[in-house]
Amino acid sequence: MAALRAVLGCRGAPALRPPPGQSRGAAGGLLQRLGQWFYEVEVVMAWGERLRQHRLRSRNAYRSFLRDTYGENVAAAVFTLSCGGGVRFEGQDSWIRPESHWRPEVLRLRDVPVVALDLSGSPLNYNGLDNLVPLTRLQHLDLSGCPHLDDWALGRLHVFGDTLQELSVARCPRVTERGLATLHHLRELRRLDVEGVRVPSPGLVRILLEEMLPDCQVLGMDLGDGTGTPTGGEKPPA
């Protein structure tokens, strides 16, 4: 394998031109070679990282073929289910989950709008939102514990401004107060769960959120009790 070859140091690329000026004799030469060898290892690491990113990308890919055949709602539902999440269409009381025998059922619902999505703990990221943004009737969105959801992604939720009533971004490790600030677009929001989101001063952020979304109940970020801080180590204000 190429990776192995690189690790073993048999590479095809020509060696670096000797660095100018300095040299420390044989020991320096050996150390330099070791340094280069580890440069190769870094390249292998970079491949590993790229592979991870490639996987993440393919799981978040936009499924335009589904949309073309079954419409936006089914496409969003299938995406969510394939991420291990749950879906509720308008008029339904129960969630469709990946465990249930969902395929025929979902594909029949092509003209029924999706009203609720549970994507908690899924690998959803900015690109994956491509599958969701066409939804026009979404009221409930659970994104809690999504490890790849970041502030850039939160910035895309404005498209649900007219409909979204409940949102959870609880325990999303990459969400910060900067992303939360974009939620002012969600005029209909009534419940926002931000428990465990890392922000510098939870009390202040909560006040700012409540001021920005006056009709919305903000959950999980309590004045100074430290739930919002990464370690809970911050002292509550006296």
Place this chain on the structure above:
Amino acid sequence: MLRWGRALRPRRGGAPGGAPGRPLRTAAPLSSDIFRELGRGLGRLGQTLKDQLPALEHGAGGWTPPGTPAGPRPPEEADVVVVGGGVVGWSVAFWLKALEGRRHGMRVLVVERDPTYSRASTVLSAGGIRQQFSLRENIQMSRFSASFLRNINEHLGVPNEPPIDIQFQPSGYLFLAPPQRAAKLEATVRLQREEGAQVALLSPTQLKAKFPWMDTEDVAVASYGLEDEGWFDPWTLLNAFRYKAMSLGVHSCSGEVQGFITSAEDTVSLQTARIKYVHIHMPDSLEYQPVTCAIVINAAGAWAEEVMGAAGLPGVLCQPPLPIQPRKRYVFSWHCPNGPGFSCPFLIDTTGAYFRRDGIAGNYLGGMSPPEEDEPDTSDLSVDHDFFQERVWPRLARRVPAFESLRPRGAWAGFYDYNAFDRNGVLGRHPKLENLFLAAGFSGHGLQHAPAVGRAVAELVVKGRYESLDLRRLGCRRLVEGEPLEEDGVV
């Protein structure tokens, strides 16, 4: 303090996104864990070994006897010499290495005269990125840059280093237009939407509903960027480019480019020439070092024209002169406890004054470009505080009544790399110096365009033509032909 934290990279606890054992439903395949574990162990070992190395190419750290110039000496030869180590220079250097066909194929040297960056525009800027420009190329560059910054760890991440966090605040730009400019603004927004930017037009009523803290009386229409607009930390971006470029083998040296030797012999009937050597003057010494080079890139920002005036470039070849000059711009910072809250965008007033939120503790920063006839003296970076009191504050307080009472916190000044000809970057090959490429003159939007500019210039050098974005119209030809390519949205 006032400037953004100079701490190099914010290290967040628990490496977001990379934390092992996160509650992913479907377990990641085993192989990636092997990579990860291998990475850690070998990374540590590699670092230990590297620390034993004599200060090799970059000379980072290491003791030097007093009296020797700080930083490494430049190599005697390089394939590409980049003049100026601001965000544009380092972006070009990074992309050259990213696009080079084979590893270690090209020796790239970045020359920066001030390693503390005390005057570089990059670190003195307001850190904004927007899609709302009036020139197609600028919109396209912004779209490219936004996507680059969004995926910055894929581009600039270095194995075994904490992820890069540029602290992007996605709050959008809000441009306000009075009745006489409403039609123009609407036309510009149409163009932006054509290019795929998400921009909303707001009527005064909608504006008031969204931002109740604003006085909308004389506003006819507003355009509001919904995605990929906001502000970020310029230091982090500059460092990320620099760190990544150096990890890919780019050489850097501190010194000033003070002269050139060209192939020109007879200076009278001269049509074109090539630069053969660059003379780098070492700091605090009388020495200079000639560096043989195949290609030179002028990324000296506000000083790009000064570089062209350096010794050794025949005057006839530098015609027409670059219309790029330093223009001093102030940024003021203030505190206002009941100012615009969390939803505060980067607001560009009808009068040209601007402000944005700075953090969440009731601090703001803003400024304004002075009228042409009142351009301040550019010999230093001193701040004229009356400018805030007399020009900026009254305008902002009219727009945001809460700003009538505020407490100034501080201010700084920086130089726009101002293109007096048409306020756009000058990009590409020099018309007469065959191996000189220009990348300067971005007039207040160079920070956000740096990722795209770097890639474009690197494509020209490596592939001989633009591939990802067609930026030919930003080339030197418009200067030669005297046809400006105007950008209306210069703040």
